[in-house]
Structure formats: structure tokens, C-alpha cells
Amino acid sequence: MDVKKSVVKSHCNLTFLPPFTALAAASQAQTDCSRGACYPPSNNLLLGRADQLRASSTCGLTGSEVYCTPYQLRRMKCCPCDSRNPNGPLAHTIQEVLPTSGPDRWWQSRKDVSPVTLQLDLDNLFQLDNLVLSFKGPRPSALVIERTLDGGRTWKPALYLATDCQRTFPGIPTTTPRTLEDTYCYTLPPTEANPYQDHTIEFSPLRQYAYVPATKSQKIEDVSGLTGLRVRLTELGEVPRLPGRALSRFFGLKEMRVMGSCMCHGHANRCLPEAYNNPLFNTIQVNPQCDCQHNTAGVNCERCADLYNDLPWRRAEEADTHTCKRCECNNHAQHCHFDQAVYEASGRRSGGVCEGCMHHTAGPRCDQCAPGYQPNPRSRMDRPDACIRCICSAEGTVNGGRCDDSTGLCRCKAYVEGPRCDHCKRGYYSLSGSNPLGCTKCSCSPDGSESDVCDPLTGQCPCRPHFHGQTCDVCSKGYWKPFLSEHCKPCGCDSTRSHGDTCDQVTGQCQCRPGFGGRTCTSCPENSYGDPLVGCQPCRCDFDGTLPEVCDEQTGACLCRPGVIGSRCDSCGRGHCDSFPACETCPSCFFTLDAQRRNLSVALERLSPVLPSRPGGDTDIGKFGPRIRALEASLKLIQDSIVLPPPIVKQIDDALSRLDTLGEQVDKVNDGLPPLERTPGLDSELDKLKALLDGLTVLYKAKKGAMENSISPNNTGAFSAIKNAYDKSEDAADKVDASGDTVKESADVREETMDLRDRVQPANTNNLNKLNENMASRPDLTPVAKEVCGSVRTEPCTPLRCDGGALCPPEGTPTCEKGKKCVGALPLSKRAKADSKDVKDRLDKLSAKVTEAAEKLQETQDSTNQVRESAEKLSNNLKNTRDELEDDLKDTRDVVKQLKDFLSDPSSNLTQIQEVSDWILKAKLPLNLASLKRKLEELKNLAANLPDSLAVLKEAEPQLDTARKLLQEAKDARDTALGVKADVDGLLAGLGSVEGSLSDAEDKLQNTMELIDNLNNDLTKAKDQLTPAEKDLDDVSELMKPMKPQLDELKARLKNGTQQAQDAQENADKAEKEAAAANEDVLSLEKQLDLLKDQAAASGSGGEAGPVGDRLAKLQQDAGALANTTEDMMKSLEGKADSLRGLQDQILQKSTKLEGLDDEVKDILSKLRKKAHDLLTCQG
Secondary structure (H helix, E strand, C coil): CCCEEEEEECCCEEEEECCCCCCCCCCCCCCCCCCCCECCCCEECCCCCHHHEEECCCCCCCCCEEEEEEECCCEEEEEEECCCCCCCCCCCCHHHHCCCCCCCCCEECCCCCCCEEEEEEEEEEEEEEEEEEEECCCCCCEEEEEEECCCCCCCEEEEEEECCHHHHCCCCCCCCCCCCCCCCEEECCCCCCCCCCCEEEEECCCHHHCCCCCCHHHHHHHHHEEEEEEEEEEECCCCCCCCCCCCCCCCEEEEEEEEEEECCCCECCCECCCCCCCCCCCCCCCCCCECCCCCEECCCCCEECCCCCCCCCCCCECCECCCCCCCCCCCCCCEEEECHHHHHHCCCCCCEEEECCCCCEECCCCCEECCCEEECCCCCCCCCCCEEECCCCCCCECCCCCECCCCCCECECCCEECCCCCEECCCEECCCCCCCCCCEECCCCCCCECCCCCCCCCCCCCECCCEECCCCCEECCCEECCCCCCCCEECCCCCCCEEEEEECCCCCCEEECCCCECCCCCECCCCEEEECCCEEEECCCCHHHEEEEEECCCCCCEEECCCEECCCCCEECCCECCCCCCCCECCHHHHHHHHHHHHHHHHHHHHCCCCCCCCCHHHCCCCHHHHHHHHHHHHHHHHHHHHCCHHHHHHHHHHHHHHHHHHHHHHHHHHHCCCCCCCCCHHHHHHHHHHHHHHHHHHHHHHHHHHHHCCCCCHHHHHHHHHHHHHHHHHHHHHHHHCHHHHHHHHHHHHHHHHHHHHHHHHHHHHHHHHHHHHHHCCCHHHHHHHHHCCCCCCCCCCCCCCCCCCCCCCCCCCCCCCCCCCCHHHHHHHHHHHHHHHHHHHHHHHHHHHHHHHHHHHHHHHHHHHHHHHHHHHHHHHHHHHHHHHHHHHHHHHHHHHHHHHHCCCCCHHHHHHHHHHHHHCCCCCCHHHHHHHHHHHHHHHHHCCCHHHHHHHHHHHHHHHHHHHHHHHHHHHHHHHHHHCCCCHHHHHHHHHHHHHHHHHHHHHHHHHHHHHHHHHHHHHHHHHHHHHHHHHHHHHHHHHHHHHHHHHHHHHHHHHHHHHHHHHHHHHHHHHHHHHHHHHHHHHHHHHHHHHHHHHCCHHHHHHHHHHHHHHHHHHHHHHHHHHHHHHHHHHHHHHHHHHHHHHHHHHHHHHHHHHHHHHHHHHHHHHHHHHHHCCC
């Protein structure tokens, strides 16, 4: 591959570019967004992001290191590197590669360290246009340029560069890529004679794919997007060998430029600055936010705007903007979303679904009226008044309050009526929208209600007297309703023997006091009798045989149940079996024989008077003895014959025996056979046979009982009984003869049954034998036991043969340990039980931690509010202090100006100037100038270092939201674990999910706790910084307070001095006028004196000359004294003037210092105003 070299600097700086230098930079693309894809201009992504650039190796971080490089011809120069102070002249940190660094600054790695990584982390998605690397020192022999799209989790090589690609990167192609998925290795040219000369490598991701048949927009999307950039310097460059000390091998980079722009997918031509950053302090040149066009939105224009989702979002292309289309919501919605199903159903023409339809509209396009509203006939659907309220009741109509589109009438539910469907029909109540029929039917009691019409709102029925309740089905207090009665009757409780006039609604039983009973409490309690006023006696009855009343209330006679007799009702009566207390009724045959017995007894009673008495009295049977014995023998013979004729008995016995045997065989066969089809009519025939046998058995027993009961000592009665018995035996014989057909039918049935058994039984027997043989060898229960109970058995085990120990492990076998393979449903269930217990314990701990995290989150929220309140309080204090300082400074400036004017005013009184000057010199400020400057400097530093409350609180809010979200996710994970835990059937299968959910919940909970702790630390730091700021602000206020009285006093003195100066000026003017008048007088006197002198000389008279000469001499003497006095006064004034001038100079110097101090205070005030503005803007 050819490489183009161009000399860019005179000292052999070489630039290596990929071969397509004739191509324009890809980012300099279409800027007119109306024609197609448009892209923002490029700028350096590094500017403003120096803290996001890092190197894996930097020289001098732990101590000074010496590096030796060639110097002149075959000479060497050794220089130290010490990066412990990043701003020192010997430091070579990675931040030196920024264009903003000064000259002769570069980054340098440690000696002989390879590989070294340079990494730039970007917070958002950007578009890379160019990467320029200006190396200083030996150029790397190999390096890789990589990019990431997921914040550094994965990296993808963009370009390999090496002097020997096949050796350094084997398997990487060296030819130009033909697809966007390919990459290649670019061969670096040799470094000439001096490898330490500067070299520049420029990389453009789009140029290397110039020959790939794809659109420019597609190339930008696929190869230039990145959220981070990494340069891996994998091999140190070769250096020459010089005699003596070896030259140093290292990586050095003089400048790094990452040219790019915000990634906008072809939908923007510029990047917007961040709104919350101050332009004066924001050094970031390329912000991630795109100025989105084509109705797109998002940081990277990665989605359609809120109301423009009628078509799917697509990136812009060269000839197609793919502008997002506005959803057709008829001006009734501000948001919509794209629905793929709707899009496909429309033939891929429209897929927008409107959200939050306003103006009482509904539907995917807001083109229908909402329930309870109807189209406005005087408007259009795209107007705000398109729908008007419908007069139909939403609860009473079948379509939720909508009017019928054709008739405009309301469609009422089944039990609703009225023009507006707003009230229930007669007999119905409680209109409700959830009731599909509209109203509920009244259920008024027919006994207690006057009609079946109830209140349409409450459902209360109109009750008759002594009834109450919503349906009038309950008697009022003091009344009860007997069974099958239509009226409520008074309880009638005895007022003195009951607890009140309230009784049971069904039984009418009053609440009796102790010692009383009965329904109305007027008799003895249950199970007793007598007069309750005299004393009640307990009933002496067997409770099992009595009625519920037990005994008569007055007499105490036991009231027996039917079939029970005896004074205590403790035995069964005649006609009932002796099975007390059940006393079941005897069979019907008993009553027949009993009636015959009574008839015989009556006949014998009639015959007894005509029979002779027995001779010999009661003990002598006389001649009737032999006859009686003969009769007894005959009776015995008849009795035996009555039982049943022997042939019939034998036949019946044989039939029964055979039936029993056949039944047992059939039962055995049926146990091993599937159900067979039964022979039609066989059941009925068997039932007939059984009924016949049962009837014969009953008849036999009845006859036998009748015979036994008919024995009487009276011969006549015995004869009649024998005759009757004989007659009945004849009847029985006839019945037995008549039963021959039935017996024959029974025999036929038996024969058919035997035939059926003979046909079926052999096959069943063979099947049973085969089954026994199979069960001896199979099924093998060992695999099943292994799956069920975790058996370790290897030998086969069948139902008939299972030798070699137990099939399942015995009780008490330890459960399989966690983490090891567990075989068998039973061991798995035991381990699942243990794991579920462990999960429960962990869930309990997790719940406690969730509660703790929630409490800490609430405390953090409270701390955030406190910081906000503190910031607001500090803001107010700063504002008040600023106002006070401004007022004080204004007063100070006024005072200084007055002082200057006073001192510079020539009319000021010198004495007053002296007094003011002395006061100023003697005045003691509350703090010397150095201390005041120091305090102001501290306040200035504090103002500069005050925490950016806006940033802190702005950062705190998303952190709090993140903490809440993590906490909610922890709770959701805990609930998920609880849900899996509660699923008993899927416990074992979901146990892994439980573990994952618990671990996830614990991790998220830990992240929440750490996030809350970090946030609390930030808030604590903010508090710690706000506290000294408030203190120093108070100190400055305290320092300024003592100065104000002194300024007021100085102001008063200046005012007084000014007034005195005005008075002095007036006096001076007056003195000047007087001096002018005196001067005229002096001139006049001088003229007169000269005249006098002339006259004296002319006269020459000595007599008159004496007095005149004395007067002149005295005037001359007075004038000299006056001159001397004046000269002394002038000298004194000159001395005072010098002193005043010195004082004036000192005051002017202090005034100048005050002016400088004034400037510093102004600077501090401006910063305080800015900080106060920041604090005020964060209050929301």
C-alpha cells in the first residue's frame, strides 16, 4: 500500500496518511438539512474533556526518571521526568497532548513499558471524523486504534498499524476493506535515519472504506460512531545503539486531536451547547446534544418527536431525509406512539396511535367521542368543541353513556328506564355501571312487606307492622315469627323471669333467668318439672328414650318416643325389636302372626267355658295326657313338615351353594380381567331369584315363629293352632310347587353362567399365568427407585423378586449437599425444602435491609432538603450582606469624597482641618488593614470554593432517583423470590431463579446503600463548606459594624468642618473688605505723613518739630511691631500649612488604600451576587 508523506515542519516532522487523501473529510458533508442527510461541523472532542483522557503508563508519577535521547551527531542528551507535580516544568502527563498545552509539552510513558493504552471516555454517542497523533521520540512500531459503543464494556478494532503487519498482527488482512465489517493492517513506513524525529499519524474511519459499495450515511452509522476511543501502543519503536549509555525506549505523544461531532444520524447540522453551563467557564467545544431537524428528538435525534410517530424512525440518507410524519390526531393529542401492527395493517402507510386524547375524544386517531359524549353537529372533528356531553347516563346505558348514532336516543339496560336511562324500573334499585342489567331486583319479603316495590336508591322495602330490615324479613324487637306463619307475634316473655322482652326470631324462646324455663320463662327449666316458685324437680327419665320435652312440666311423667315404653322410657314396646334405644319396628310378618295369635286367643277364650275341668286339679293331667303327648308328636311331625319340603330345601340349598361357589369364582376372574359386557337380562333374573329366596326365607321364619307362639296349654287352642298350621303348610307347599318354574329359571341362569365361565376362564387363567411370569422378570423397579428416592442399587428388582437389600435408602440418610448433583425426586425435594428455608432466611434478612435502605433514603432526602434550606438561607444572608456592604461602601465613598473636598477647599479653616486630621490619625479601626484584607481574601476564597448548590442538588436528584429505582428493583427482586418460593409445584425448578433473584436483589440493595452513602458524603461536604462560609460572612458583617459609627462621626465632623469653613469664608470675605478699607486708610495716612514731613522740613521750626517727630517715630515703631507680628503669624501659618499638607497626604494615601479596598470589595460582591444567583436558581 502506498503512503503519502508531507513535511509539515522544518525539523523533519513526518505525517503518515492513509492513501485516499484526495477525498474530502466525511464530516464536511451536506449542511442543508432540507435536501437529505446533514451533519454538524467537526471540532476537537478533547477540548473540555481533559479529565476523561487517561494513560496506563506515565513517567515520573512515583519519582524522577532520567531519559536519554540522541543529541546532534552521535551525541546523547539525558533529561529527567518528574510528573508528581502535574504543573511542573518536568512533568509529562497525558493532559499535555491537548492543543491548549504550552509549547514543548508532551506526554511520555515509562521506559521499556509495553503495551501502553491511551483511552478517552465519552459520556454519549459521538461521530469520529479524524484522529491525529503527533508522536515525539521513537515512533511505535505497532499500535491499534479501537472504538466502543457501549461505554467501554466491549472494544472493536478500527485500524491496525505496524511496520511489519504479518509479524505483529498475523491473520489481519493488509488489503483495503471491501465490506464495512472488515478491518485491516496499515503498514507504517520506515523511520529514516533518526527514529526520534517527530512523526504524525492521521486516521479517518471513513477513508479506509472508500471502496466499499455503501452510502455515506450508512458508513457514518457503521464505522464512525463511538462512545469511547482507545489507542493501544503495542510495540516500542527501535532505537540506534550508541557507545556508552543506551538510548531510552518509550512512547511519547506531543499532540492528540480527536476531531468529530455529535452523532445525529443525519438529522442535524449543529450541536447545541449545554444550557446549564456558563459559556465563560464551559471549555467543551463539542456537546452531545444535537439540534434535531426532520421532526426528530433525543440527544442523538434517535427517535421521532412526541407527535411525529406515524412512520417508523429511520436515519437520514443522502437523497431522503426520512422526516418523521405527524400523527393524525385531529388536533386532540400532544403525544403518539408507533405501533407496528397498525402499520402493517394499513399497508405500511400509517402506524401512529394517539395518546391522551383531549377534548373528550377517543380512538387511535382521536376521531371518536369519548364515553358520555356525542359528536357536535355544529362543529368538525378537528376542533376543540367536536364532542359535547351526552345526556345519557353512563351507568344506565348499554354502551357506556353513548348516544345511538342514528336516533340520538339513549339505549337503556334491561332494568333501567327514562329518557336519560338514569333511574331503575319499578321493582328494581341501585343503578350501577358495573351491573350489566343496570339495577338489582327488589327482594321484598311477601310476609313482611306491604308490596314488592322498594326504594329505587337504597332498595328498602315498605314493611308491615312489627317487621323491619331492608327486605322486611325480620321481626322487630319483642316479636318472633312461628314456622309457616305470615305474621310476627309478641314474644310474651315473663317480665320477672326473663332478661328482657327479646326472643329468638325462629323459636320464640325467651332468655330466661336461672331457675326458669319454657318458651316464655314461666315454667321449670329443661329436664325438670313442678312449680318454679315452689321448686323444680329433675325428670327421672332415660333421655335416650324420651321426647325433647323429656317429662311433663306438671307431673314429671316421662314422655316416651314412639316404640319406647316404661315409666322411665327405657325399653322397647311391643312391635319393636329389643334394641334400645333404637327400637326398630318389627317386620310385617310379625304383625300378621300377632293378629292370628290374638284371633286364636279370642277363640280359646270362647271355648274355655264349655270344656270340662281337668281331673285331679292343676297337677293331674288325667286322661288327656296320652292325647296331649300324641298331639305333641303330631305337632312335631307337622312342624318338621312345615319348615319346607325336603326336595325343595335340597334344591334351594344346592342352588345357593352353587351360586356362592360361582360368585367366588367370578370374583376371582373379575379381579384379573378387564370389564366384560354383561349378558342382557341376567341381572334381572338373578334379582328375581334372590327375591324369591328372600321371600321363602321370610315365610319360613314367619311360619316357624307362628308355630312356636301358637303352643298353648289349652287343647282346643292347640288343635286349632295345629289345624291352622296345617292349612298354612298346605298353602306353603302350593307356593313351593308354584316356585318350580322360578327354580328352573335359576338353574338355567346358573348353567349359562357356568358356560360363560368356561368360555372366559381359560383365557383369563393363561393371562394370569403369563402375568405372573412377567412380574418375575419385569418391570425392573431399580431405575424408577433411582429417580424417585435416589436409590444406589444396581441389581434388578421386580415385584416378585427383589433380592440384595432395600430398594430405597433407609430413613435418616443425609440429604445431598448443595452444589453437588442430587438424584431422585425425594432427595431433591428434601434439598429443595432445605434450600427454601435458606431462601426464607435470606429473604427475611433482605427485607430488613430493604427497610433499612428505605429509612436511609428518607434520611438522605431530609438531608438534601436541609442543604437546600441552608443554601437558601446562605443566599439570603449573602444578599443582605451584599446590600449592607454596598450601602457602607457608598457611605465610605461619600465620606472620602467629602474629606477630599474638605481638604482641598482653600476656604477650609486650618484649625478645623487640624482637628479632623488629628481625629483621623487617632481613630482606631476595628481591625488593621492587613487583617481586613486577609479576612476579605478568606471570604473571596470561600465564595470561590462554595459548593455549587445547583450542581450538588442537581446531582443529588438523579442519585436519589437512582437510589429509589435500585431500592424498588431490590423490592421487586425480593417479591420475585417470594413468588418463586410460594410456588410449591415449581419450587425445585425455580430455585435457581430464586437464588439469582436474591443475589440480584442483594447486589442492587448494596448498590443502593453505597449510592446513598456517597450522596450523604457529598451532602455532608456541602454542609461543611456552607458552615464556614456562613461564619466568615458573619465575621465580615461584625467587622463592618464598628466602622459605621466612626464613618458617621467622621461624616459629622466633615459636615461641621464644612459649615465652619463656610463661616470662615464669610469672615475672610468680610476681613478682606475691612483690609481693603484699612489699606485705603493706610495710603491716606502715608500721604498725610509725607505731607507732614514736607511741612516739617519747610517750616524748619524746632519748637513744633518735636511733637510731630515724636508722633512719627511712634507711628514708625508701631508699624514695625505690626510688621513683625504679621511676619511671625505668617511663619506660624507656614508651619501649620506644612503640617496640614502632611496630614492631607496621609489622608489621601489612606483614601487611595480605601479605594483599592473598595475595588476588592466590589469584586467580592460581584462573586457573591453570582453565587447568590446560583443559590436562588436551585431553590426549585
